[in-house]
Amino acid sequence: MRISLFVLSASLCACVLLLLAPASEGCGPGRGYGKRRPPKKLIPLAYKQFSPNVAEKTLGASGRPDGKITRNSERFKELTPNYNTDIIFKDEEDTGADRLMTQRCKDKLNSLAISVMNMWPGTKLRVTEGWDEDGHHSEDSLHYEGRAVDITTSDRDRTKYAMLARLAVEAGFDWVYYESKAHIHCSVKSDHSVAAKTGGCFPGDAQVILEGGGTKQMRHLLPGDRVLASSTTDSHAPLLFSPVVSFLDRQPDVTKTFYIIGTDAGRNITLTAAHLIFATDCAGQASESGWEETSQETQGEGRPSHGAPLRTVFASEVRPGQCVFTSAGEAKSHARLSVVNFVEEQRATGLYAPLTQHGSIVVNGVLASCYAFVDSHELSHWAMAPLRFLYSFLGPSQAQSDGLHWFPRLLQTLGKILLGTEHFHPWGIEQ
Numbered sequence: 001m002r003i004s005l006f007v008l009s010a011s012l013c014a015c016v017l018l019l020l021a022p023a024s025e026g027c028g029p030g031r032g033y034g035k036r037r038p039p040k041k042l043i044p045l046a047y048k049q050f051s052p053n054v055a056e057k058t059l060g061a062s063g064r065p066d067g068k069i070t071r072n073s074e075r076f077k078e079l080t081p082n083y084n085t086d087i088i089f090k091d092e093e094d095t096g097a098d099r100l101m102t103q104r105c106k107d108k109l110n111s112l113a114i115s116v117m118n119m120w121p122g123t124k125l126r127v128t129e130g131w132d133e134d135g136h137h138s139e140d141s142l143h144y145e146g147r148a149v150d151i152t153t154s155d156r157d158r159t160k161y162a163m164l165a166r167l168a169v170e171a172g173f174d175w176v177y178y179e180s181k182a183h184i185h186c187s188v189k190s191d192h193s194v195a196a197k198t199g200g201c202f203p204g205d206a207q208v209i210l211e212g213g214g215t216k217q218m219r220h221l222l223p224g225d226r227v228l229a230s231s232t233t234d235s236h237a238p239l240l241f242s243p244v245v246s247f248l249d250r251q252p253d254v255t256k257t258f259y260i261i262g263t264d265a266g267r268n269i270t271l272t273a274a275h276l277i278f279a280t281d282c283a284g285q286a287s288e289s290g291w292e293e294t295s296q297e298t299q300g301e302g303r304p305s306h307g308a309p310l311r312t313v314f315a316s317e318v319r320p321g322q323c324v325f326t327s328a329g330e331a332k333s334h335a336r337l338s339v340v341n342f343v344e345e346q347r348a349t350g351l352y353a354p355l356t357q358h359g360s361i362v363v364n365g366v367l368a369s370c371y372a373f374v375d376s377h378e379l380s381h382w383a384m385a386p387l388r389f390l391y392s393f394l395g396p397s398q399a400q401s402d403g404l405h406w407f408p409r410l411l412q413t414l415g416k417i418l419l420g421t422e423h424f425h426p427w428g429i430e431q
Contacts, residue, residue, distance in 0.1 A: 042170065044162035050177040051169045057140065059259070059343060060316060061175040062187040068144040070133060078191065079131060079146045082106050086113040088126040088154050098130035101146040104188045109149060112171035112186075116153065119167060124154040128183055148187040150179075158182070201249050201272050201372075203258055204350025206363050209329055211241040218352040218363075219252060223391070227354075228327060228362040230278075230335060239367075240331050242356040245391040248370070249353040259315045260346050263338040267326045267365030270346060273316040275353075276369035276377055278360075280311055282323040282339060312369050312377040318343060325367040335367050357388055 045051060054060040069075045079100040082089075087109065089098045101109070113125040129136075129150040132143040142148035151168070153160050158181060165184045168176045179185040204219035209228040216225065221244060229242035261277070262268040271277065318324070320342055325335035354361060355370050359381040362368075371380035 042163065042166050045165035045169070045176065045178045046162065047178050047181070049165075050175065051165075052175065056142070056175045056177070056187060059345065060319075062142060062147065063174075063189045065140045065142060066145055066190050069131070069146060078102060080106055082109060082130075084110050084113060086110075086117060086124055088124050089130070090126065090128045093134065095133075097133055098127055098149075100131040101149065102188065102191050104191050105147055105149065108168075108172045108186070108188055112151075112168055112173070115167045115171055116164070119163065120153065120160065123157075123160075126152045126154045126156070128152060142187045145190070147190065148185065150183040150185050152183050201251075201256075201275065201351035201353045202363055203256075203270050203348035204252060204352060205348065206270055206352070208354075209327075209362055211331075213330075218354070219350050221352065221354055223247070227356060228329075228331060229356050229358045230325075230360045230362075230367055231358055238331070239327055239333055239335065239362065240358070242358040242360070244354045244356055245388050246355050247353060248355050248372075249351055251351040253349070254351050255347060255349045256351060257345050258348050259318075260342075260344045261315065261318050261324065261340055261366070262342040262344070263324060263326060263366065264341055265326045265336075265338040265365070267338065269324070269364045269366035269368060270348065271315050271363070271368060272351075272372070273314065275315045275372045276312040276375075276380070277315050277318060278311065278325045278335075278367050278369065278377075279313050279318055279340075280323050280337070282321065282337065312375075314375070326365050327362050327367065329365060338366075355384065355388065357392070359384070 050056070052060055056062050057064050067075075069079060080103055081096065081099045082101060083099065091098045109125070109127070116123060116125045127149050129143060130148075131146040132141065137143045151164065153164060161181075161184055162178065165176050165178045168184060168186045173186040174189045175187045177185040202218050204217060206218040207215045208218065208221060208225075210216055211226040216227075221227070223244050223246055225244045226241040227244060228239055231238070231240050231242075256272065258270045258272055260268055260270050269277070318340060320340050322340050323337040324340060326338040327333060327335060353370065353372065359370050359377070360367060361370055369377045369380070371377060371384070374380050
């Protein structure tokens, strides 16, 4: 027991030191140890620019509409009034409709109000249009669901609007559009959305490859099972079988929306928005990683013959035309590049996030990280080293079972304090 407590204490200390390291950047040339980071340079949006650079009602932005909300509908209770005195509501209908919005929209708007006052003392945020019950917008407008607002500054100084749009992006709105010389349009994901509610997991029916050649569904996976993974973040390294040491999250009865990332190799991985997956831009990789295009019919396909770095991105950032890494279904083979053909949504039951000794796992034939939330696989792997050591020492019988593991939850809290939010998934962590 003393040894276990010592290891546990050492784990926490190591994680705090690890998280402090990138925040301070004390080694080598640069700012020097302990110095404050310079403020992030804010670049105003250009007229007619939107961020992110995808359509509003797509997965990478605010997502598809859920349907109109009226005062007589059951979903009207989903809207909440915003009485923030730091925000001016135009309310030209004199019904209070502009104050009604989803909780997510309210949270982002309140955050933006603070940024506006900090940027321009004496100026407030102004909402010209919120929830619409009068049919003033297009048929599928998110204004009808309280998920969109049109905003200006209280002084209506149009020279401020480009920067106002940038502040809205920084405040966490899921889509911001410098739509008109007279206002900025902002919208958010549905409060029911996977992006707002889900962490980093695979569904229960996802398949892993076991040592010996068999497969097992994620819901039946156990600590101690050896599954196909990658030994390093280099595509030239062979795949191997890595033991599952624990689950970072395991919720068998929860039903959520997942992303399906489909490839030209016929291998489709299903995972949540904030989960990390190894991916790369296919174009231009031939000269860097050694793979070659073969024909017009297979343009974009390739096979790495040299060590290409395996870059991790959030699943929500993967786009058709990019490449992910797939396996031939056996150890000692190398990951191969496969083109992403589609990204879709699917409801599925079970949330499972196994942690392997090597920090990666092949799921449905596609290589993914074991980690989520933070935008660096390497940082996450280092931060989880004490946990991997702990369970390697205690054995699989002591590994955590159901629920979100306390260790990654603690790291999330420490990480936000020490690193800020810029390294975390942009849609937040709201389990």
